[in-house]
Amino acid sequence: MLEIQNLTKRYGKFLALNDLNLHIDKGEIFGFVGPNGAGKTTTMRIVCGLLKASSGTVLIDGVNALLRPDDIKRKVGYVPDFFGVYDNLKVMEYMEFYGSMYGMEREEVCEISEGLLELVNLSDKREAFVDTLSRGMKQRLCVARALIHNPDLLVLDEPNSGLDPRARFEMKEVLKNLGTMGKTIIISSHILPELSEMCTSIGIMEHGQLIISGKVEEIMQKSAGTQPIRIKATVSGQGEEDGREYIATVLKEQPSVSKVSYTEDEILVSFTGSEQEAAKLLKTLVERDIAVSNFYREKEDLESLFLEITGGNQE
Amino acid sequence: MKKKLRINPILKKELMVGSRSMKMSFAILGIDAFLTLIVILVMASANMMTGFSGYDYSSLVWLFPILGCTECGLLSLIVPIITSGSISGERERQTLDIMLTTPVSPFSIALGKLGSAMVVVMMYMISSIPILAIAFVLGGLNWGALLGLIGILLYLGIYVGSVGVFCSSFVKKSIVATILTIAIGVGILVITGVVFYAWIGISNYYSMKNGGSFSPGAAPLVMMFNPYSPLFDFILRTMSGTSLYEIIETAGNQSVVLGWIYKGWIPISVVLNLLIALGFLNLAARNICVTRNRKK
Numbered sequence: 001m002l003e004i005q006n007l008t009k010r011y012g013k014f015l016a017l018n019d020l021n022l023h024i025d026k027g028e029i030f031g032f033v034g035p036n037g038a039g040k041t042t043t044m045r046i047v048c049g050l051l052k053a054s055s056g057t058v059l060i061d062g063v064n065a066l067l068r069p070d071d072i073k074r075k076v077g078y079v080p081d082f083f084g085v086y087d088n089l090k091v092m093e094y095m096e097f098y099g100s101m102y103g104m105e106r107e108e109v110c111e112i113s114e115g116l117l118e119l120v121n122l123s124d125k126r127e128a129f130v131d132t133l134s135r136g137m138k139q140r141l142c143v144a145r146a147l148i149h150n151p152d153l154l155v156l157d158e159p160n161s162g163l164d165p166r167a168r169f170e171m172k173e174v175l176k177n178l179g180t181m182g183k184t185i186i187i188s189s190h191i192l193p194e195l196s197e198m199c200t201s202i203g204i205m206e207h208g209q210l211i212i213s214g215k216v217e218e219i220m221q222k223s224a225g226t227q228p229i230r231i232k233a234t235v236s237g238q239g240e241e242d243g244r245e246y247i248a249t250v251l252k253e254q255p256s257v258s259k260v261s262y263t264e265d266e267i268l269v270s271f272t273g274s275e276q277e278a279a280k281l282l283k284t285l286v287e288r289d290i291a292v293s294n295f296y297r298e299k300e301d302l303e304s305l306f307l308e309i310t311g312g313n314q315e
Numbered sequence: 316m317k318k319k320l321r322i323n324p325i326l327k328k329e330l331m332v333g334s335r336s337m338k339m340s341f342a343i344l345g346i347d348a349f350l351t352l353i354v355i356l357v358m359a360s361a362n363m364m365t366g367f368s369g370y371d372y373s374s375l376v377w378l379f380p381i382l383g384c385t386e387c388g389l390l391s392l393i394v395p396i397i398t399s400g401s402i403s404g405e406r407e408r409q410t411l412d413i414m415l416t417t418p419v420s421p422f423s424i425a426l427g428k429l430g431s432a433m434v435v436v437m438m439y440m441i442s443s444i445p446i447l448a449i450a451f452v453l454g455g456l457n458w459g460a461l462l463g464l465i466g467i468l469l470y471l472g473i474y475v476g477s478v479g480v481f482c483s484s485f486v487k488k489s490i491v492a493t494i495l496t497i498a499i500g501v502g503i504l505v506i507t508g509v510v511f512y513a514w515i516g517i518s519n520y521y522s523m524k525n526g527g528s529f530s531p532g533a534a535p536l537v538m539m540f541n542p543y544s545p546l547f548d549f550i551l552r553t554m555s556g557t558s559l560y561e562i563i564e565t566a567g568n569q570s571v572v573l574g575w576i577y578k579g580w581i582p583i584s585v586v587l588n589l590l591i592a593l594g595f596l597n598l599a600a601r602n603i604c605v606t607r608n609r610k611k
């Protein structure tokens with residue numbers, strides 16, 4: 001469905017996208033994660049034909065989006081990361097306006113809009129003025145608007161940013177429904193947990209490069225066994241500093257321990273061993289006179305993987 | 316095959332939004348009040364000249380040209396104001412981005428914005444007709460002149476509106492775009508004037524030195540680029556019955572080609588300026604495509 005090859009984008013000297021490669025299959029809900037400034041918006045705007053790439057190719061359904069931007073306009077629906085709405089325009093008129101931009105007849109737009117407004121849970125607002133809607137509603141309306149021409153690919157740039165938890169939940173329900181409709185969807189976010197539930201595949205981006213991407217399960221498997229161990233421990237008869245040092249020395253002697261770091265009151269051990277090896281590690285610590293009050297291995301979820309990859313766990 | 320004539324979607328939306336806003340009504344009210352004030356002033360002065368014992372009808376003849384010029388002047392201020400935010404406003408809301416992801420071309424967007432400004436111009440024009448009708452009764456106006464004025468207002472609206480949409484396509488702040496649009500208009504006015512007089516002055520200096528007679532030569536062609544020339548010619552003709560062409564003709568003998576051009580002076584000038592307006596719209600369309608740097 002979407003194939004990005006060696007995509008590079010420079011803003012002047014600044015390299016915003018560095019040789020990006022990405023493949024998304026039809027029907028996939030792709031979570032596009034990365035910290036602010038990673039280049040998510042840049043990528044999405046290039047895919048939608050709003051921004052020229054410095055080099056590289058973008059293929060949508062086999063059509064080169066960079067060479068034939070007009071041909072992909074009917075295939076792509078775009079929800080920007082920030083958008084305003086018009087004063088003095090009603091919800092249904094808003095839909096009609098965008099429908100008419102695709103050359104659709106009024107009756108056709110009305111019929112489709114009814115369904116879309118139901119999908120985004122705004123049916124009772126069809127006669128309301130757009131600027132009176134809450135932020136979450138506007139966001140959902142914008143999703144409905146992006147679907148007016150029945151695109152195959154839906155590009156959503158941070159659809160959850162600035163929404164309260166309730167509105168986030170509602171948005172999530174809408175997006176889940178879209179997934180069942182068989183649309184290919186790209187959703188970006190700088191927070192991973194809100195994506196990991198509803199996405200079928202995921203790509204993590206940093207500094208204009210895709211660090212990892214693939215099906216959610218595959219990535220989980222790849223990362224299996226790399227979860228860090230969190231330890232709270234003291235050594236009797238020693239001060240905090242000396243105690244920590246002693247524990248660190250002991251830890252580093254053990255197999256499968258690659259790195260020891262500290263959070264406020266915990267010791268964070270990068271550990272690649274299995275469950276049994278983790279148990280052995282605990283046994284060793286106790287045998288070496290270390291009083292362990294807390295010892296747990298982080299659950300295998302995408303968030304810790306994300307934090308690990310983007311360096312959030314290191315001191 | 317049935318192909319429906321489609322209204323530009325942007326124009327349609329602008330009309331819907333605009334019709335719900337009271338702003339336009341108030342603006343037109345203010346403008347009409349201003350025009351009425353001028354009528355009253357002209358009539359009062361005609362009254363005063365006779366020592367309040369009736370009207371000096373000969374001075375009432377000036378009512379129509381004064382109203383016509385005032386209308387054109389006001390239009391040259393209003394149109395920059397209404398077009399100044401047309402593109403930058405959409406850009407700010409990022410609705411311009413959304414529009415650009417649809418099959419609507421940037422030129423259609425610019426055209427729709429110009430169209431909505433023209434609708435306002437027409438409303439403004441129609442609302443002022445009753446006031447112009449006073450000039451019908453009191454002097455100097457016939458149907459031809461009225462149609463002529465309407466034509467000139469539409470033409471000027473297209474010209475100034477295109478410049479306004481163009482300015483809005485690259486200037487972020489509405490007020491700056493308004494001023495820039497007016498400045499471009501005034502700038503063209505001044506530049507054509509200066510070039511015209513300098514050209515005449517220089518060519519005359521040399522022809523006098525060689526013992527020749529006064530001839531404007533090709534210098535008046537410069538004034539073809541002045542969007543207000545048709546207005547000037549129009550007022551001149553309604554008032555004195557002589558056209559700009561006749562003045563130029565009597566000023567000196569022309570070559571065949573120049574003579575021919577001067578005869579069609581005003582239509583040529585109108586077409587030329589409308590082409591320039593089209594050029595401004597095209598530039599606007601180009602700017603619409605360009606994604607501006609966003610402030611983070």
Ligand SMILES: Nc1ncnc2c1ncn2[C@@H]1O[C@H](COP(=O)(O)OP(=O)(O)O)[C@@H](O)[C@H]1O
Binds near residue numbers: 034043
């Ligand atoms: N128009 C621009 N001009 C210059 N730099 C830009 C522009 N747009 C984005 N950038 C820079 O490119 C990088 C990527 O931005 P962006 O794609 O918006 O990231 P994200 O959406 O992942 O937060 C950022 O460092 C940003 O400052």
Ligand SMILES: [Mg+2]
Binds near residue numbers: 042158
């Ligand atoms: Mg972004």
